Amino acid sequence: MSDRRLTDQDVLAIGRLDAHDQAALVHAGELGAADLVDAAIRRIEWLDGTLQSLSHHAFDQARRDAAALDRVVGEGATRAAMAGVPWLAKDSLDHPGMPTRAGSRSRSDAPMVRGHAYVDRLAAQGLVAVGKSAMPEFGLLASTEPLLGPTTRNPWSLAHSPGGSSGGAAAAVAAGLVPLAQGSDGGGSIRLPSSCCGIVGLKPGRNTTVRVRGRHLVEDLLVADSLHARSVRDVAWGFATTHAQPSHPMVQSPSQRRLRIAVIERGLRGTSPDSDVRDALVRAASLCASLGHAVEFVGWPIDGHAFMTAFEDLWSHLAADAVDAALPALGGRRIEDACEPWTLGLAERARRLPTTALEAGYRQIATLPQQLASFFTRYDVVLSPVTNTPPPPIGTFAPTVPVDALAQSMFAWIDYTPLQNMAGTPAISLPLSHSGSGLPIGSMFAADRGQEDTLLALAYELEAAAPWADRWPAHSVAHSLG
Secondary structure (H helix, E strand, O other): OOOOOOOHHHHHHHHOOOHHHHHHHHHOOOOOHHHHHHHHHHHHHHHHHHHOOEEEEOHHHHHHHHHHHHHHHHOOOOOOOOOOOEEEEEOOOOOEOOEOOOOOOOOOOOEEOOOOHHHHHHHHOOOEEEEEEOOOHHHOOOOOOOOOOOOOOEOOEOOEOOOOOOHHHHHHHHHOOOOEEEEEEOOOOOHHHHHHHOOEEEEOOOOOEOOOOOOOOOHHHHOEEEEEEOOHHHHHHHHHHOEOOOOOOOOOOOOOOOOEEEEOOOOOOOOOOOHHHHHHHHHHHHHHHHOOOEEEEOOOOOOHHHHHHHHHHHHHHHHHHHHHHHHHHOOOOOHHHOOOHHHHHHHHHHHHOOHHHHHHHHHHHHHHHHHHHHHOOOOOEEEEEOOOOOOOEOOOOOOOOOHHHHHHHHHHHOOOOHHHHHHOOOEEEEEEEEOOOOOEEEEEEEOOOOOHHHHHHHHHHHHHHOOOOOOOOOOOHHHOOO
8 A cells, every 4th residue: 555645535536537547546656456445445435325236345355455466566576457456246256255145035145265267367467356246136137126135226316227137336337436347248237237327338249258157058158247347448458358368459449440330220029219219329320420330220130029039938947047046045944035026937937938948049049140140241230229218217127026017028128138148249338328317328239259349449439439438427426525
């Protein structure tokens, strides 16, 4: 730690910096790793009582980890690239010394002994986890309101949801509590909260990152992980750092290449977005055209109804797997006291499905890459909404809403994002718009397999053309006095 005593204003000012700029303070000798971590802890203590974005505090552990980073430098070692930069692990990510509850009352609060390669990569770069971010039970809902608690609020409007399932992560980054927070995306769970909270969220393609979690037949196909951030360069760094190929270079600037962009307005089941979302889509398309990209409004190249039915069937099987895993640990409790009504309802739906439903789901996964590869011979990128409305009010997707009604409303709201999970292709949500009432609306750009760098280069260009760095929510470091 440096000799400088951080004032309240210093702490808030640091929170307005992205991860790269926070790391630069340490490398310049202005602050130590312990200073960055202490500043993050103070911001969390001031602001998170309102937002409830963290499900677990690991402040003592973080302080020890940061002090160790400062100590090895004092002994002559070279500082890691992101030494002391604070981040949050999602509650479903195994991190040494912290519990993995996945937002569920069925899980133990015993700390994990170790994580997987993903956590090791981040630690090797000097990132310090200050806690776990809140999420809905097992990541199965698009809002962060688990019965285990806490209910996470959107920093732009406390009456609205930050989305899910990485809702706590996105809310914490949007508010400036930490510059980085890990998210996982099995049907939109990085992109949905990024859109709701006005930050950058990349869903990488299948098999592009090192191992994040234990093996699971459906999750290994659907789920991808990355770091939420407010700047494109932080997201690009996180992707390169955790890439399956350790020498994968980080995209650092826009490309001069002009892209063929297909704009798709309707959801996969053919429904139209609300007027705010449509207006945001048109503005994003116009911005791309003004930058010289070729823009064309088209339709989906697949049978969206059959696709979404297959996705919902696989989603139900995820819930059934989670319930089956919870049963041995009940210890005399009823399953209804351990798992939420939504989880149990989905699991029951899965048990009623014929095995041919699984065949249809896996057939979609097997055939989509080739179908989309053909489409991407004509277009480089797809621009679409992330959701069909702006962020919903708290309670809209609560786990206690009757299962049939909740299934209909939630799957309609996420009618754009699951395609990339089933196909294993990348997509990114960028904070280009707001609704008439001031709520964020993300724009989703998707591409073919292996084209994450194309999306990141385009994101750099759009960030420069329509900057969002100075746009902060009401409940954030930009509007607080500690």
